[in-house]
Amino acid sequence: MARLNDRYRHHGAVAVLEHALRDADLGRISLVSSFGAESVVLLHLISVMAPALPVLFIDTQMLFQETLEYQTLLAERLNLTDIRTIRAADAALALDDPDGTLHQFSTDACCALRKTVPLETALSQFDAWITGRKRYQGQTRAEIDFFEEEDNGRRIKINPLAHWGREDLEDYMTENRLPRHPLVARGYPSIGCAPCTSPVKPGEDPRAGRWRGSEKSECGIHFIGGRMVRGPVAAEKEDVK
Template sequence: MPLDAHALLKARADGLNDAYANHSAFAVMSRALDDDLVGDIALVSSFGAESVVLLHMLSVMDRTRPVLFLETGMLFPETLTYQREVADRLGLSDVRVIRPDTEALFADDPEGDLHQRDTDACCALRKTAPLERALGGFDAWITGRKRYQGGKRAELQFFEAEAGKLKVNPLAHWEPSDIADYMTNNRLPRHPLVAQGYPSIGCGPCTSKVAPGEDPRAGRWRGDEKTECGIHFAGGVVVRGNGAVVAG
C-alpha cells in the first residue's frame, strides 16, 4: 500500500479512535457496522475460547452480517463442531468458511507437515493468504483482540490501519472478568476444550494445554518465540516474542 494511502488510512483510524473514545464495546461494534467512515465490514472469528462474545453481539445487532471463519484444515474437531453449533444457535446466516487454496496446499504442504518445519510459512499458507483473499471485498474487519493478551496487543486501540484495511477491536479494553461475566450473563456455550486446559485455541498441531498460572497464550506455538499466527501485523511484519520480525 503506498505510503500516502496508508497515512490517510491511519489518519482515519486516529479520527475514529477520537470519535469513539469512551464508548462501550457494544457501542463501538454497533456503530462501526453502519459508519460510512468504516465502510463495508466483516467479523473475522476463530470460533475459539472467547469468540462467542463478539458473535453473540453481532447476532443481537444484525444476524445477516458476514462472519469469516478460517478453516485451516488443521483445527481441532471440537472447534469445527462448536462453530456449527454456535452459528446455528445464534442464527448467524452468513458464516463464510474460508479455506486455503487447494493448489497452494499441494505445492507447498503436500504432506501436511509444513508446521513442523516452518510455522510462519504454514500460517501464511493456511491463514494469512486465505484471509487476505476473503477480505478483498471489505474495507474493514472486526477482531476479538484485547489489551490484556499482552505483547504488541498491550496498547491496542479500537481502530487500526493495516494492510489497506481498518481493523476494529471492540473488546480492546475488556478484562478476562468482562469476558466471563458476559458469557455467564448471556448463557453462552463454552468451547469444550477450555474445560480441558486450552484457554487459547488455534490449530491442533500448534496448540497445547496451559498449566495453572501460565499465560493463557502459553500453549500457542509452545517452545517457539512465535506469538502471532500472522493475520495480525505490526507495520506489515509478523512480530515474534523476542522482537524479531518476519516479513509478511
C-alpha cells in the first residue's frame, strides 16, 4: 500500500482512477456503489473510462424507492453495461430476519446480513474494489488514503475521491449536468436504508442522519476483522464497539 500511495501521491482523483484501472498490480477491479447522494460522480467517471467495469449495487431490500429509481435512471443514462445487483440470500433472510424487523433490535446484525456478507461474497472474485469514500465525510473517514489494504492484503480498496470536498463534487455534477438523487433536495446528504436514514439539519455532519441517536457511523462494509480501516493497515486503529 505504501508503494501504491507513494506512486500516486501527487496525482489528482481522475488520474488516480485512470491509472488504477490500468495498473497490473491491482488485478481484477470492480466498483461498489450505493447509488446514493454523491455516487453519480464516480459512476460518471467510470462510464467515461471503463463502462464495462463491473459495478456492484447492494440492494438491501430496505432502500428508499427513490434510490431504486435513481439506480435505474443512472444505469440507462450513463450506459453502464455490467451492473450486478447484490442481495442477501433468501435462506439467510428467512433465518435471521423473517419479519424484516432485525434493524429495530440490532443495526449491526442487520447491516451484516443485508450488506457486509453479500458484498464479501460478491467481492471474492475481485482483487480490488473502488469506493466513493471521502475524507470530509466525518471523523471516521478523515485519514483515508487512495489505497488501503483489506484483510491482510487479500484485497485492495481504492478511494480515488478521498481528497475531494463537497464543493468539488458539486462542481463536477454541475459541469457535467448529472442528475441528482431526488432525496438530496429533501435534506438527505447521505443516503442508506430507509428505516435508518433521516434528514440532516444545516450545520450537522453530512452523515448525522445515518443511524441517528446511536454511536454507529458505518454499516460495516468498511470494517475489517471488527476494526475500522482509516489509513494504511500498519497504522494503529481504534476498536469500534
